[in-house]
Structure formats: structure tokens, C-alpha cells
Amino acid sequence: MSLLVVGSIAIDSIESPHGSVPEVLGGSATHFSLAASLYAPVRLVGVVGEDFPGGYVDVLKQHDVDLAGLQVAPGRSFRWTGRYEGAMAQAETLATELNVFGSFDPKVPESFRDSRFVFLANGVPGVQAKVLDQIDPGQSFTVLDTMNLWIETTRHDLVDVLGRVNGLVINDEEIRQLTGQPNLVRAGRVVLTMGPEVVIVKKGEHGALLFKGDEVFAAPAYPIDRVIDPTGAGDSFAGGFMGAIASCERRDPTLDDLRRAVVVGIVTSSFNVEDFGPARLHSIRPEEVEERYRRYADMLRVEGAPTLRQGASAT
Amino acid sequence: MSLLVVGSIAIDSIESPHGSVPEVLGGSATHFSLAASLYAPVRLVGVVGEDFPGGYVDVLKQHDVDLAGLQVAPGRSFRWTGRYEGAMAQAETLATELNVFGSFDPKVPESFRDSRFVFLANGVPGVQAKVLDQIDPGQSFTVLDTMNLWIETTRHDLVDVLGRVNGLVINDEEIRQLTGQPNLVRAGRVVLTMGPEVVIVKKGEHGALLFKGDEVFAAPAYPIDRVIDPTGAGDSFAGGFMGAIASCERRDPTLDDLRRAVVVGIVTSSFNVEDFGPARLHSIRPEEVEERYRRYADMLRVEGAPTLRQGASAT
Numbered sequence: 001m002s003l004l005v006v007g008s009i010a011i012d013s014i015e016s017p018h019g020s021v022p023e024v025l026g027g028s029a030t031h032f033s034l035a036a037s038l039y040a041p042v043r044l045v046g047v048v049g050e051d052f053p054g055g056y057v058d059v060l061k062q063h064d065v066d067l068a069g070l071q072v073a074p075g076r077s078f079r080w081t082g083r084y085e086g087a088m089a090q091a092e093t094l095a096t097e098l099n100v101f102g103s104f105d106p107k108v109p110e111s112f113r114d115s116r117f118v119f120l121a122n123g124v125p126g127v128q129a130k131v132l133d134q135i136d137p138g139q140s141f142t143v144l145d146t147m148n149l150w151i152e153t154t155r156h157d158l159v160d161v162l163g164r165v166n167g168l169v170i171n172d173e174e175i176r177q178l179t180g181q182p183n184l185v186r187a188g189r190v191v192l193t194m195g196p197e198v199v200i201v202k203k204g205e206h207g208a209l210l211f212k213g214d215e216v217f218a219a220p221a222y223p224i225d226r227v228i229d230p231t232g233a234g235d236s237f238a239g240g241f242m243g244a245i246a247s248c249e250r251r252d253p254t255l256d257d258l259r260r261a262v263v264v265g266i267v268t269s270s271f272n273v274e275d276f277g278p279a280r281l282h283s284i285r286p287e288e289v290e291e292r293y294r295r296y297a298d299m300l301r302v303e304g305a306p307t308l309r310q311g312a313s314a315t
Numbered sequence: 316m317s318l319l320v321v322g323s324i325a326i327d328s329i330e331s332p333h334g335s336v337p338e339v340l341g342g343s344a345t346h347f348s349l350a351a352s353l354y355a356p357v358r359l360v361g362v363v364g365e366d367f368p369g370g371y372v373d374v375l376k377q378h379d380v381d382l383a384g385l386q387v388a389p390g391r392s393f394r395w396t397g398r399y400e401g402a403m404a405q406a407e408t409l410a411t412e413l414n415v416f417g418s419f420d421p422k423v424p425e426s427f428r429d430s431r432f433v434f435l436a437n438g439v440p441g442v443q444a445k446v447l448d449q450i451d452p453g454q455s456f457t458v459l460d461t462m463n464l465w466i467e468t469t470r471h472d473l474v475d476v477l478g479r480v481n482g483l484v485i486n487d488e489e490i491r492q493l494t495g496q497p498n499l500v501r502a503g504r505v506v507l508t509m510g511p512e513v514v515i516v517k518k519g520e521h522g523a524l525l526f527k528g529d530e531v532f533a534a535p536a537y538p539i540d541r542v543i544d545p546t547g548a549g550d551s552f553a554g555g556f557m558g559a560i561a562s563c564e565r566r567d568p569t570l571d572d573l574r575r576a577v578v579v580g581i582v583t584s585s586f587n588v589e590d591f592g593p594a595r596l597h598s599i600r601p602e603e604v605e606e607r608y609r610r611y612a613d614m615l616r617v618e619g620a621p622t623l624r625q626g627a628s629a630t
Contacts, residue, residue: 038627064626087497182402184520185540205499206521207535217614218535220522225500247622256618264621286623293620299532300615303571305608306579307562308601311379312353 002114003246005032006045006106006131007121007145007235008078009070011052014276015083018228024277025056026080028121028145031232034281035239035268036119037063038289040246043112045069045131049077049100059282068109073100088230089204108134117246118142119238120165125150125157132164141251143167143198145238151178163195169238171202184209185216198258200241200265202234210262217259222270222296229276233269236281240268267293317429318561320347321360321421321446322436322460322550323393324385326367329591330398333543339592340371341395343436343460346547349596350554350583351434352378353604355561358427360384360446364392364415374597383424388415403545404519423449432561433457434553435480440465440472447479456566458482458513460553466492478510484553486517499524500531513573515556515580517549525577532574537585537611544591548584551596555583582608 012026033042043066048057050072060067078101082091104127113135120128122145132142142165150158151174158178162168168191172184181187184201188211191199201209203221210217244264248257267289274280327341348357358381363372365387375382393416397406419442428450435443437460447457457480465473466489473493477483483506487499496502499516503526506514516524518536525532559576560568568576582604589595 037624039621039624041624087491176402183540183542185538189540203521206518207533209538216538218522218538219615219617220533220535223500223524223531223533225498225504227498243624244621247624259617260619260621263617267621284628286627289623290620297617297620300534300617302534302574302578302612302615304575305605305612306354306559306575306582308604309352309354309356309558309562312601313599 002043003036003040003117003119003242004043004045004108004112004115004135005029005036005119005121006108006128007032007119007123008101009046009048009052010078010080010101012231012277013079013081014229014231016088016229016276017085019276021276024279025059026231026277027078028232028235030060031235031272031278031281032119032121032239032242033060033065034063034278035236035272036243036246037065038268038284038286039240039243039264040117042066043069043115045106045108045112047071047073047100047104049073049075052077059278066112068111069107071107075100082231084230087205088227091231106131114139116140116251117242119242120144121235121238122147125154125161129157129161129164132161137164139251141166141245141253143169143238143242144196145169145234146174148174148177159194162191165196167198167200168196169200169202169234169241171204171234175201188216200262202237204230204233208237208262208266210258212255212258215255217262219262219266222266222292224270224273227273230273232278233273236272237265237269239265241265263296264293267296317358318351318355318432318434318557319358319360319423319427319430319450320344320351320434320436321423321443322347322438323416324361324363324367325393325395325416327546327592328394328396329544329546331403331544331591332400334591336591339594340374341546341592342393343547343550345375346550346587346593346596347434347436347554347557348375348380349378349593350551350587351558351561352380353583353599353601354555354558354579355432357381358384358430360421360423360427362386362388362415362419364388364390367392374593383426384422386422390415397546399545402520403542406546421446429454431455431566432557434557435459436550436553437462440469440476444472444476444479447476452479454566456481456560456568458484458553458557459511460484460549461489463489463492474509477506480511482513482515483511484515484517484549484556486519486549490516503531515577517552519545519548523552523577523581525573527570527573530570532577534577534581537581537607539585539588542588545588547593548588551587552580552584554580556580578611579608582611
């Protein structure tokens with residue numbers, strides 16, 4: 001069913017130990033859309049500048065992303081320059097030029113307002129709230145992403161918008177910062193008291209945690225021996241997750257739907273990191289996703305149970 | 316079947332955000348033995364000083380640990396004082412007094428030499444080698460633990476002893492340091508070329524990785540919302556792992572044996588961290604282990620597969 005994403009579309013320049021690429025297609029909504037479109041049709045709301053290459057728009061079109069909500073604004077497109085070193089767990093941002101994204105005023109087209117699944121990619125909480133004003137939250141399953149900058153600078157707005165969504169996708173350091181809880185299980189539970197009924201903690205090479213009610217689901221990352229560029233890993237995880245949820249066609253996903261969606265997110269993002277920018281997501285074949293999903297599910301399968309020694313207890 | 320552990324027996328003083336305890340039972344061989352004894356009878360080789368409390372010896376006896384290899388040497392017992400803060404991922408060592416452990420010369424009693432499963436807990440690689448000299452490695456499944464100190468100061472000896480064992484248990488930072496490989500999957504594969512046919516990477520709150528041949532198995536940690544004291548978490552993981560392997564009674568564990576043993580290690584160590592020192596391991600009831608194992612296995616179970624969109628591929 002219809003999945004709406006609102007977020008950034010960027011031009012990224014990236015350095016990693018495996019090389020560097022100038023001016024590739026980037027942005028949270030881009031990585032999300034290419035990942036999610038494997039599982040469900042995607043509608044995108046975003047903004048680019050007049051300099052945005054037509055070829056990059058074509059990439060989104062080739063994945064059947066509905067661009068009725070794509071604004072072309074006077075000025076230059078959002079640009080990000082970053083570098084990864086060592087274990088590449090975190091990007092060092094070398095330059096951020098917000099350009100047209102700095103004054104992004106999302107307009108959800110009339111044709112998108114019936115979207116049953118909505119993802120508010122990382123952005124200013126006040127702008128995320130404007131999207132919620134344009135849809136019917138009672139009719140949609142809405143998930144939010146955020147980052148350390150908004151937790152630090154616009155906490156009040158962030159807490160407001162958190163109270164209006166069904167789910168939060170956030171990384172481990174950010175949820176510790178948001179809740180002041182170093183223990184991730186406790187941190188997840190704290191967020192469940194702030195509005196969302198589903199919380200997903202992204203842990204990069206260590207996988208993800210899912211919280212819903214009293215349930216906690218932990219899933220390891222898919223083991224990847226060649227990480228070329230982690231840019232967009234979190235957004236492609238969210239894309240796989242929301243795409244899988246949207247493909248279930250239930251507005252209230254069950255715990256099984258959510259677990260499976262976390263695994264789909266993990267498997268999908270494992271492709272994202274295998275090449276620079278969204279190149280691997282662009283070239284991916286459905287059979288490759290299916291095969292990796294099978295391998296992952298096999299990996300998790302543990303047969304049998306431990307045999308405890310007779311009289312193992314001391315007491 | 317018979318499981319031999321050689322390692323430290325200590326008196327630990329520990330501070331964590333949840334309180335502090337002076338002079339509790341500690342040491343790698345202690346945490347290992349209490350964990351492993353849930354699954355298999357344990358034989359211990361270690362040394363304590365004349366000041367070692369008889370009550371602490373009794374704790375080991377209550378778990379049926381065979382103490383024929385316990386030396387009591389003139390002088391004071393090994394003492395360690397440490398502190399945990401925040402997410403408690405790493406201990407800050409406040410004081411280490413090696414005392415009698417500083418001149419530990421392990422003697423494997425004649426009655427222990429037929430041990431089919433051997434764990435060399437963290438210690439000087441040269442001392443670990445002395446144990447190997449006293450057993451028949453061709454008749455046993457031998458696994459080694461180590462730490463950053465030995466990688467830095469006695470790398471040559473460590474590489475030597477690595478060439479003589481079947482398995483290595485090591486944490487994520489240590490394997491990166493040992494191999495120079497920031498990617499953990501690559502790092503695991505590098506160690507497989509150094510001798511061991513099995514490599515297990517402990518990742519604390521993020522679970523563990525297992526490498527054997529071309530296979531990689533990733534398992535998340537059991538989600539724990541109340542970590543009181545992580546001291547001995549790695550040793551109790553190793554104890555659960557080796558105990559489960561020993562209970563299979565196959566000297567050449569299969570991949571399924573190894574996977575299950577990793578999960579047993581994860582579940583067992585999840586109890587260890589719930590109280591100071593080895594208190595929780597001492598009080599644990601077999602039913603509690605079985606129940607947590609079931610919950611963990613249920614958590615990993617993911618039903619179904621993703622539905623890919625028709626025409627999901629761009630190419």
C-alpha cells in the first residue's frame with residue numbers, strides 16, 4: 001500500500017578507505033525511497049535546486065517513485081561532504097550546505113494525502129510537524145527519524161512531534177542522548193512512554209532493537225566483509241522496514257510484521273553499504289534480496305536446547 | 316564430558332552506578348567455572364594465596380568444581396579493583412595486585428590430563444603454552460581467551476599459542492587490534508588463518524559473532540534492562556559456550572553445536588551481569604536458564620519472508 005516519505009534529497013561527496021566519489025545522488029529520502037521501492041510503491045515529498053541533475057531524478061523514476069511532491073526551488077541543491085575512517089562507524093562531516101533544503105516547506109500533494117504509511121526522514125522537528133498537519137494521522141502508520149542535532153537544539157519540538165507519531169527510528173547514541181538512559185533496553189522503554197507505540201534502535205554493524213509494549217526484539221546485522229560506504233545505511237534500513245510494513249497492508253502491524261520488517265530493513269541496508277552512495281540499491285535484483293534474506297533467517301535458526309547438568313544448581 | 320579451565324581466581328572490589336562491593340569472589344576461571352558447571356562437570360587449575368577465604372572455595376565446591384588443580388601459594392591472592400560508569404561497556408581498572416597470580420605456574424594434575432575440552436582463560440600467553448605442554452592437544456578441543464595487554468606486549472608468544480589451539484574467544488576491540496582489520500567479519504577470517512578453526516568475537520551488549528570455515532553466525536545479546544555489574548561477563552559467556560560444547564560430547568563440535576553453544580553462552584552471561592561478582596551465577600536455578608533460552612530462541616524466530624514488489628528492479 002501507499003508509502004509516503006518526506007525528507008532530504010542531496011548531492012553527496014564521500015571519502016572512505018575504499019576511495020572517494022564527488023557529487024553522487026544522496027539524501028535521506030533518496031536512500032529510503034530506493035530501499036522501500038523494493039517492497040512497496042513510494043511517494044516522495046522533497047526539494048531540490050535548479051542545479052539538480054536530471055539523471056538523478058531519472059534514478060528515482062526508474063524505481064517508480066512517485067515524484068508528484070518533488071519541488072524544484074530557485075538556488076542550489078542540498079550538498080553534504082563527509083569522510084569515513086577505520087571501522088567507519090561514524091561519518092566525519094566535512095561540509096554541509098543546506099541551500100534549498102534550509103527553507104524546505106513540505107507540501108503533501110492532494111494525491112498523497114491518503115497514504116497509509118508515512119515516514120518522516122531526519123529533519124527539523126517543526127518541519128516534520130507540518131507534514132503531520134497535512135495528513136490524517138488517525139488513518140496512517142507514521143514513523144519518525146531524528147538525529148543528535150535536533151535532540152540538542154529543538155528538544156521541545158521533537159518531543160511534541162514524537163507525541164503525534166506511531167513509531168520512532170533512532171540510533172543507539174541518539175536514544176541514549178534523548179532519554180539520558182545508557183541502557184538501551186531502558187531507553188527504548190522510556191521512548192514508549194513519550195508517544196510512539198513502536199521504537200526501533202539502529203546499531204549499525206551490531207544490528208537493531210525493536211520495542212513494542214513489553215516486547216523487545218534484538219536482531220544482529222547481516223555480516224558484511226566489505227563495507228565501502230555507510231552513507232544512507234540508516235535510511236535504507238528504514239526504507240526496508242517501512243516497505244515491508246507497507247507490503248503487509250495492515251495499518252496496525254502485528255509484532256510478527258514488525259520483526260520481519262526489522263529483518264528486511266537489516267538485509268536491505270546490508271546492500272546499501274556495499275558501494276558508494278545508493279549505487280548498490282539502484283542495481284539490486286529482487287532475487288539477491290530474497291537470497292540474502294534466506295541466508296539471514298538460516299543464520300538465526302538455532303536448533304535444540306542446552307542440556308543442563310544433573311544437580312547443576314548450587315542451592 | 317570433562318572440561319578443564321586454567322585461569323585466574325581473584326578477589327574483586329567493584330563499583331558500578333548500582334553500588335559497590337568490596338572483596339567479592341572473582342577471576343576469569345571463577346566466572347567461567349560457575350557458568351560452565353551448569354552444563355558439564357568442571358576441573359579447575361588455578362592459584363590463590365593463603366588469605367583466600369574458605370567460603371569462596373566452598374562456592375566453587377558447591378558447583379561440583381573439581382579443585383584437584385587448585386594451588387595455595389605463600390602470599391596474598393590476586394586482587395582487582397574496578398569501576399563502571401554510564402553504559403558500563405568497559406571497566407576502569409583502579410588497581411591490580413597480581414600477588415600469587417604473578418608467578419602462576421600451572422600444574423595440570425594427572426587426573427585432569429584426559430580432559431577432552433580445555434579453556435585457557437585470559438593470561439600470559441607463555442603460561443597458557445605451559446598448559447598445552449601438559450595435555451594432548453590432539454585429544455582435546457582447546458579454546459583460548461586473551462586481552463589487549465598480551466596483544467601489545469607479547470604478540471609473538473600469543474601468535475605461537477594461537478597456532479596450537481582449536482578456538483579463540485576475544486572481544487571486538489581486541490580482534491581489531493590483533494588483526495589490524497577494523498571490519499569484524501574480515502578480522503574473524505584473518506584469525507582463522509592463524510591456527511584456530513573456530514573464532515568467537517564477544518561484543519558485550521551487542522552479542523557475539525562465530526566464525527568457522529566460510530560460515531559466519533551473528534547472535535544478538537539477550538536484552539537486559541538492569542545491568543548491575545558486567546565483571547566476568549566474557550568469562551561466563553565462555554563458560555556457557557564451553558559447557559554447552561562439552562555437554563555435546565563430540566570433540567569436533569559441528570556448526571550446529573557451535574551456534575547453540577554461542578546462544579548458551581549469551582544466555583548464561585546475561586545472568587552474570589544481573590548482580591555483583593558471581594552472585595547471580597551462584598544462585599541461578601536450571602529452570603531459569605531453560606526459560607531464558609526459550610525466550611531468546613523465540614525472539615530470534617522470524618516468520619515468513621518479504622514480499623517484493625512486482626518490477627522492483629530498476630534494471
